[in-house]
Amino acid sequence: MGYPNQTDFLLGGRRLPTELLIVAGVLAASYLLGSLPFGLFVVRLATGRDLRNIESGRTGGTNAMRAAGFFAGAATVILDFFKGAIAAWLAQAVLPDNTWLAVIAPVLAVLGHNYSIFLAQRDEQGKLRLRGGAGGATTVGGAMGLWFPSALINIPVGVGILFGVGYASVATLSVGLSSIAIFAYRAWIGASPWEYIFYGAFAEILLLIALRPNIKRLLNGTERVVGWRARRKAKNEKRATEPKS
Numbered sequence: 001m002g003y004p005n006q007t008d009f010l011l012g013g014r015r016l017p018t019e020l021l022i023v024a025g026v027l028a029a030s031y032l033l034g035s036l037p038f039g040l041f042v043v044r045l046a047t048g049r050d051l052r053n054i055e056s057g058r059t060g061g062t063n064a065m066r067a068a069g070f071f072a073g074a075a076t077v078i079l080d081f082f083k084g085a086i087a088a089w090l091a092q093a094v095l096p097d098n099t100w101l102a103v104i105a106p107v108l109a110v111l112g113h114n115y116s117i118f119l120a121q122r123d124e125q126g127k128l129r130l131r132g133g134a135g136g137a138t139t140v141g142g143a144m145g146l147w148f149p150s151a152l153i154n155i156p157v158g159v160g161i162l163f164g165v166g167y168a169s170v171a172t173l174s175v176g177l178s179s180i181a182i183f184a185y186r187a188w189i190g191a192s193p194w195e196y197i198f199y200g201a202f203a204e205i206l207l208l209i210a211l212r213p214n215i216k217r218l219l220n221g222t223e224r225v226v227g228w229r230a231r232r233k234a235k236n237e238k239r240a241t242e243p244k245s
Contacts (some may be wrong), residue, residue, distance in 0.1 A: 029085035030105040034112025038079035039064040060133030062168040081141035088145025106142025109136040136172035143179040166225040169214035176204030
């Protein structure tokens with residue numbers, strides 16, 4: 001009679017390689033890490049309010065800033081950022097030769113952020129929904145986990161578009177595209193594995209899915225603006241309602 005050796009576990013009468021179980025554990029941990037709704041926690045600590053009932057209802061940094069101010073939004077962005085980075089670092093530390101695990105782990109962190117198991121609820125039709133954010137900060141963090149200097153590109157791109165264009169949704173979508181460009185160039189020069197390109201592609205798909213309502217509003221001209229453009233819009237609306245002398 002055979003017994004499982006040091007690289008096998010016996011489960012349900014079948015031997016499973018230890019590596020397979022480790023991969024499953026890393027992926028599950030990455031999703032659960034991404035699912036932590038830090039924005040919800042930060043806003044509740046700062047104001048006692050439920051972020052899910054404010055503005056867009058998302059738990060990311062933009063909505064946290066709307067609900068509780070700049071510092072709450074910044075804290076949420078930083079915490080969400082490190083969810084993606086830690087997922088990538090965990091995969092690389094546990095199985096450094098498994099490139100696909102390093103790619104998929106931060107993607108699952110983005111998935112968890114956008115569709116958190118901790119924010120499951122039933123809608124008016126009784127269907128189960130998983131709520132969360134849009135995934136921009138977590139996407140940037142995951143890219144940094146794969147290649148640290150990518151943050152020096154992705155962050156200025158995202159911030160520049162946010163304050164230049166005024167749409168948080170456009171800024172969020174830009175970081176997935178810039179991650180694709182970064183890793184495509186690095187793969188082309190032989191500086192990083194080609195599989196890393198798929199990190200940007202998978203993350204961008206998740207961003208597009210999460211931001212479908214925003215994309216519709218962008219197309220019909222009703223998307224929310226932030227920063228100086230929001231202040232400018234408010235001033236223009238105020239002027240339009242003031243009686244003419």
